Amino acid sequence: MFELFDAVDALIASRSPLPPPAERKRLRQAHGLTLDEVAAALQVRRATVSGWEAGKTEPRPPERDAYARMLKQLAQLYPANAPVLPEDTAIPEAPAVAAAPAPSAVEPARARTAPTGPAAEPANTALRPAAPAAVPRPAVATRPTSRRPAAKKAAPAATPAGGAETRFENGPLAVVDVADGQVLAYCVGGLVLDVPAKSLPALVEWTLREGRLGQPKLSGSGKDADPLIVLTEAACEHYGLPVTLTKEERLAGRIPERHKVIKQLTRAGWQLTKRGFGPWARIYRPAQGAERSCVQLCIPSWDALDTRYWADAAQLPPADLARLLGTYAARVMTPRGSTAVTGLELMTALHPPTRASEPDATGRRHSEHNPGSLGKDPVDCAPCEAPDGHPLLADLPRFHQRTPAEVLVEEAYDWARPLTDAECLRPHLVGIDVNMAFAAGANGLMVGLGAPTHVKNPVFDPKLPGSWLVDLSHVDLSRVKLAKQWTDLDASLLPSPFTPKGEHPEGPAWYATPTVAYAVELGYDVTPIEAWVRYDNGRYLDGWYNRLRDAYLATMADLGVHADMPPADFLAAMDGYRQCDPQLAVVVSAIKATVKGGIGKLRERPRGEGWKPGQPWRALARPTWRPDIRAAVISRTRINMHRKIVKHAAFTGQYPVAVLSDCAVYASDGPSPLDFLPYRDGKPLPGGFKLGVNPGLVKWEGTQSVLWGEGVREQFNAPELNLARYIKDGTVTDQDSGE
Incomplete structure (x- = not known):
């Protein structure tokens, strides 16, 4: 019977009466509340509340009932006939005095x-x-x-x-x-x-x-x-x-x-x-x-x-x-x-290593481990996750070059190929860049919280964070499974998803969980030889992602670039947004650097400390020195990019000519991303590239001519020079090209 009562209550809550969108905004401002304050109270995003007030979306349970309750109370305090000053009416300044008023x-x-x-939020002018x-x-x-x-x-x-x-x-x-x-x-x-x-x-x-x-x-x-x-x-x-x-x-x-x-x-x-x-x-x-x-x-x-x-x-x-x-x-x-240090500190600030315990028999509290955090003590990484020079590798012969079967190498893409004859006939090379790519790679990612456990001949579990020694050379990109159907592709025009340089693996190698899981997703069986797995795990980076995502979206909105804009409007808004407010544009740059730098700090190397290979360095004493988490984020980011590339190729027959980290370059008949990205009735290809400001969506990076690309490669005698590195403004130097 109580279950029925709960169901009825939930049904009533789902239809909680709400005032019109404009009235919702008036009531909030009348009480001097910011969007951030309402969002924090309802445990939703700032943009969500903004959407409710604009009438773009409607709240759903359980937030709807709480939102309705808040608006009802505000309506009692501020009737609709109460006069409200215009939003742009500034509160007049008062002269400074030594004593505060009553x-x-x-x-x-x-x-x-x-x-x-x-x-700024509108001032409390009601x-x-x-x-x-x-x-x-x-x-x-x-x-x-x-x-x-x-x-x-x-x-x-x-x-x-x-x-x-x-x-x-x-x-x-x-x-x-x-x-x-x-x-x-x-x-x-x-x-x-x-x-x-x-x-x-x-x-x-x-x-x-x-x-x-x-x-x-x-x-x-x-x-x-x-x-x-x-x-x-x-x-x-x-x-x-x-x-x-x-x-x-x-x-x-x-x-x-x-x-x-x-x-x-x-x-x-x-x-x-x-x-x-x-x-x-x-x-x-x-x-x-x-x-x-x-x-x-x-x-x-x-x-x-x-x-x-x-x-x-x-x-x-x-x-x-x-x-x-x-x-x-x-x-x-x-x-x-630095932005990198701040990115790392933000992880700890959101997930402190300890918390106060419940009172003991004497009524006293003490410090205890905070569940979901990395704890206050560092843990050793697995030998395959250790970078060169780590104390775990002190017994290796000097100048030993570790093979893929000895070291985990999960890095961002740096891949390019020669243009086909058909691509050379197209006039443009267009670059698209994934917004906050590494933040999107961290979102919802299961990572290890504690020390690794070594397992021989394990059964692969895509939900278990870790490093896996497995042979993926049998994965054939010319035939992959998409949406449970086998699809034929031109593998010669695709980078391998399993290596940063896009080269096809030749035998067993160490991979992070997202990489191996992608091989299974493409329709192939995997049989790991051994693994270092972390049974103590969780979505440690979710709060970090949410904080940085909201910071990025709020600042971009202040610059006139909003979520859910139509593709053409988004491209227009991005064109020159930095000139709207150069200082806020710097904040955007710093937020993005906080993401990349924070992930990089998880595997900080020794710097100017009189360090010698085999000796520990200062960063190893941090609980946040976690190369496995860095590897998992980069692995997932690279896989996210490859998944979109494959779906785009299967639907359009178009393949990238270069990929650098979060930027992909395509030959195109027109200079805009809309000239090669498939949109139907304003909707993008499901699972493919989508224009937009949100993390994981793409923006226009730059356009150059095909003649420029071929000329640059000929100038430096580098048929596979990565054009994604220079697509933004077309400037190439000897140092950039590696000459």
Whole structure:
């Protein structure tokens, strides 16, 4: 009987009455709620709530009932006849004062600033019934002369659910600059604070005691992000630091320990991590219980912001740099170093290694393993997963070249072939690039959480993460199974899915689970010889993927590129989107670099540590040093690309002429991807390439002429030069071509 009651309740919930889409948006804004806050409360994506408000989609159970409940309560608070100011009405600025107004006269924390830039959510501008008129809260003052310039750009749209906490009300970071002898801290949202600190130790103290900087933890069992202070060149000079590093200091990655500023920190009781005082320095005191005392410094003039990912961010004015880094911090996390370091740290922040236990018999809690995490202790990889020079391989003869039957080689594609006669008659070469390809490869992927187990003659299990020694040379790409039907293909025009160079395997070799599973998917039996498998496994990267996906999509939406756009509209929106807001375009670049760099860090190699082959290096002490997870993500990414290539070839008879990682190049009769991608009534080939902004979909990478491609290959006498490397702008150098 109770099951019937539950079924009836579910049926009622599935038809929970909802107001029209425009009213849903009005009610949310009337209460000062952001899309991110509603999405977090309902445990859906930001874009999902946006779709409900636009009328593009409708919520389904169980979210529908909760959404309806929220709207019903808001409707009682804000009747339809309540006046609402236009969305672009900014809250007027108030002069800074030393004392804050009475609590009853101020809006909640989320309404204290009025973002004005394209990355901002609409301010809380509704006139609330049964409440006094909103009085804008002055800029938070650490001294009576704090200020907020009226012309500064906006704070990022994404904020933690529930609004900023009071202890972090000035945002996650500040850019410290010196102008006319006055030290100023530029925070997100245009807030500028006076900084009284006259030395670097005093600046650290001010940041922790008065700055109100930081970011709430991303996981219930995690830790709040430490405040980040970015020092401009003028600030470096003011605090006694060099503006740039010498060649020796750049190679060492730090200034000498005898430097006077380091001595000042030491005398004040502050410590540095083992990496010392470099472009990203962490200054701390040992934790007192749960109380952390740690500040991170970023010094752009020391090349802290790699121009490959951050473009010219280091040259931006302080307020603009605060906005750029603040947007990244709000949507990804407060930077902890390079984009690669931050990508790795994000994994741990979302899945902390430990959590507090339930109270024991005495009522005390203790630290215990957090299920689904990698734990706090590193685990050894399998010998086949170990890179050259790893301690597990110390007994190998010097200069021994490991064979495919000895080492796991799962890398991204770098494959090309000569054009056929028919392709040479086509005028164009068109490149398409998979959005966030490695993020898409991580989505839903089962990875090992613990140490591997060695198994002889195992039965292959596609759901079991691990490394498998198996012979896949019998897989014939000229005849494969697609949708349970055998299909004939021209194997000479296809890369092998089993090797990065696209070469057909010649015998037993080590592969990650997704690669072997694809051989089975293509219709072939596999018989592993041995394997290293991980019975303790889970979808460790799902939260990481979701966080980065949402950051990417939200920022692209701010630049005018939205999900579910028709193909032609998407291509038009992508054309010049970076010029809409160059700073947000840099954030997009940094988000993508966070994905690739984070995956790469899972198998970090020794760097400048006086290391010798056979000796351990620093990264091996991390629980996140996991070459098996890196291999699984890259394997799945490569297989995803090959699957689309095969389905495209089977349906159209078109084959790629080059593939480089997430970019594929096709000969085409026209210059646009729409000239060779099959669309019918606006719908793409199922399982094939689809134009769109979402991770896993493709965008236009570049178009060159077939004559250009043939000319470049002839110039460098390289018939199989990978044209995907140069398709974007057509520029080829001797260094690029390997000459």
